[in-house]
Amino acid sequence: DAMVIQNPRYQVTQFGKPVTLSCSQTLNHNVMYWYQQKSSQAPKLLFHYYDKDFNNEADTPDNFQSRRPNTSFCFLDIRSPGLGDAAMYLCATSRERWDNEQFFGPGTRLTVL
């Protein structure tokens, strides 16, 4: 089945230690998104890629960066995780920028010790 895959599902890191989360998709969608979701809150968009075009949300901290080496993969890098970065990180895709429907992966739960 075509899908959005996130690895790992659970990630534990230490305060200040860089961490990378990965997302892959078999849907061949042009757009990939990264969201941060804290407990009992709605997902918050961090940035998205339209093909190779990177788009950062205005309030996304500089501590968060992303890479998309090809259509299928997208990575979220957290350069110096703080305790406040502990959250569920969700990857999503959509076929085109104007195609509203977004498909979400299962998420990676990040714990910062």
Place this chain on the structure above:
Amino acid sequence: GENVEQHPSTLSVQEGDSAVIKCTYSDSASNYFPWYKQELGKGPQLIIDIRSNVGEKKDQRIAVTLNKTAKHFSLHITETQPEDSAVYFCAATPTSGTYKYIFGTGTRLKVLA
């Protein structure tokens, strides 16, 4: 900018009863309204959506209604089952062709057996 309010924040119903969740949006140009179901520890899953040129859409036990004049839309679940228990998010996409979801704050639905 667009704002989406969602009510109630928690909802408990007896198995077999109906559940209704309501969302109100502020941007009259919003044209796409998805509903997502998120089970504990999982990513959001699209369960139904509606576009602004339609007033109602139904898929088995789930229906969504849209009132463009009043700028609100509602999720209706009939004959609820314990597996319907989850957090439900509504969203709106302000202006045609935009990628960005504005999420509601979520409703935790508990179906009591």
